[in-house]
Amino acid sequence: xxxxxxxxxxxxxxxxxxxxxxxxxxxxxxxxxxxxxxxxxxxxxxxxxxxxxxxxxxxxxxxxxxxxxxxxxxxxxxxxxxxxxxxxxxxxxxxxxxxx
Numbered sequence: 460x461x462x463x464x465x466x467x468x469x470x471x472x473x474x475x476x477x478x479x480x481x482x483x484x485x486x487x488x489x490x491x492x493x494x495x496x497x498x499x500x501x502x503x504x505x506x507x508x509x510x511x512x513x514x515x516x517x518x519x520x521x522x523x524x525x526x527x528x529x530x531x532x533x534x535x536x537x538x539x540x541x542x543x544x545x546x547x548x549x550x551x552x553x554x555x556x557x558x559x
Contacts, residue, residue: 478512486516 462469483489490504493515499507507513511528514521 476512478514480521481515482518482521483515484517486520490515 461472461474465472479493481489481493487504490507493513494502494504494507508515508524514524516524
């Protein structure tokens with residue numbers, strides 16, 4: 460999506476992402492707390508767990524999430540679904556907007 464929108468300017472873009480990592484034995488409670496602190500509405504913990512830059516859980520859970528997302532993202536890059544809604548694409552995770 461970004462590549463298409465940028466067109467010829469894509470090579471000049473600097474693309475960054477910041478991730479949130481919360482190591483906890485209480486994944487659901489920590490996720491609910493994050494939703495509350497960020498002022499998100501209309502979103503549940505399952506949706507947060509699918510966000511490409513949010514990692515909450517035990518070290519083993521976070522490791523498993525990273526591996527699953529890497530595999531999924533690799534599959535998206537090699538298929539036409541990259542433009543139409545891969546599980547961890549920015550388009551599919553654009554829910555729960557933070558109020559300004």
